[in-house]
Amino acid sequence: MELILASASPRRKELLEQLGLTFEIIPAQGEEIIRSTKPDRVVQDLALQKAQEVAAGILNRYYIGEKELNRETMILGADTVVATADTILGKPADEREAEGMLMTLQGRTHQVYTGVCAITIFQKDRKPQDARIINFSEKTDVTLFPMTQKEIRDYIRTGDPLDKAGAYGIQGIFAKHIEKIDGDYNNVVGLPIGRLWQMCLRKEEGSKYQM
Ligand SMILES: Cc1cn([C@H]2C[C@H](O)[C@@H](COP(=O)(O)OP(=O)(O)OP(=O)(O)O)O2)c(=O)[nH]c1=O
Numbered sequence: 001m002e003l004i005l006a007s008a009s010p011r012r013k014e015l016l017e018q019l020g021l022t023f024e025i026i027p028a029q030g031e032e033i034i035r036s037t038k039p040d041r042v043v044q045d046l047a048l049q050k051a052q053e054v055a056a057g058i059l060n061r062y063y064i065g066e067k068e069l070n071r072e073t074m075i076l077g078a079d080t081v082v083a084t085a086d087t088i089l090g091k092p093a094d095e096r097e098a099e100g101m102l103m104t105l106q107g108r109t110h111q112v113y114t115g116v117c118a119i120t121i122f123q124k125d126r127k128p129q130d131a132r133i134i135n136f137s138e139k140t141d142v143t144l145f146p147m148t149q150k151e152i153r154d155y156i157r158t159g160d161p162l163d164k165a166g167a168y169g170i171q172g173i174f175a176k177h178i179e180k181i182d183g184d185y186n187n188v189v190g191l192p193i194g195r196l197w198q199m200c201l202r203k204e205e206g207s208k209y210q211m
Pocket residue numbers: 006007008009010011012027028050078079080081082091112163164165166168169170171188189190
């Protein structure tokens with residue numbers, strides 16, 4: 001099977017490499033269109049949009065004779081947001097927005113949702129024959145210790161928050177502000193690799209999520 005990661009996120013690349021998989025990276029570049037107010041729906045839909053864009057590009061390259069198709073080609077898209085009871089937080093636009101996000105999140109529990117979409121194109125007689133789409137989202141609860149404004153500003157000054165949903169990265173220096181998490185840690189970093197493996201990549205009989 002050929003595996004393609006439709007993401008520019010270095011964290012997702014690392015997490016997928018952790019599974020010992022070989023894959024190519026083709027990031028989706030299209031505009032992300034938000035069509036829901038529910039965070040689990042938003043991430044599922046954005047993951048689908050990313051995987052669809054890259055799958056369409058692959059089929060296009062096949063039709064113009066630039067690419068041969070493997071027996072199976074799986075394209076993986078993902079999207080992560082942070083959510084409180086009434087807001088969905090993506091990546092902050094600037095330091096001011098990052099400060100606002102961290103002020104909201106400190107000292108309480110919030111949810112991190114990652115949506116995953118795996119599109120598999122099946123080839124027969126050298127032609128695309130069929131496709132399968134698996135699309136799901138995973139939630140992790142994260143509780144932060146209370147933070148002072150100075151702690152928030154010091155963290156923002158590291159430059160770490162700007163490319164991360166909710167303006168923090170659980171995997172770096174911000175770890176000292178995490179009180180507890182309930183759910184999959186890797187889901188917070190950007191890819192729920194356990195569930196991804198069980199639902200999309202594991203081939204053996206008896207897999208809990210065999211499709
Ligand atoms: C909450 C949190 C998010 N993140 C990251 C994961 C994602 O890379 C990013 C959310 O942005 P996304 O839009 O999900 O992904 P991306 O723009 O990095 O990559 P692409 O769209 O090409 O797939 O935030 C962390 O690294 N650590 C964290 O603790």
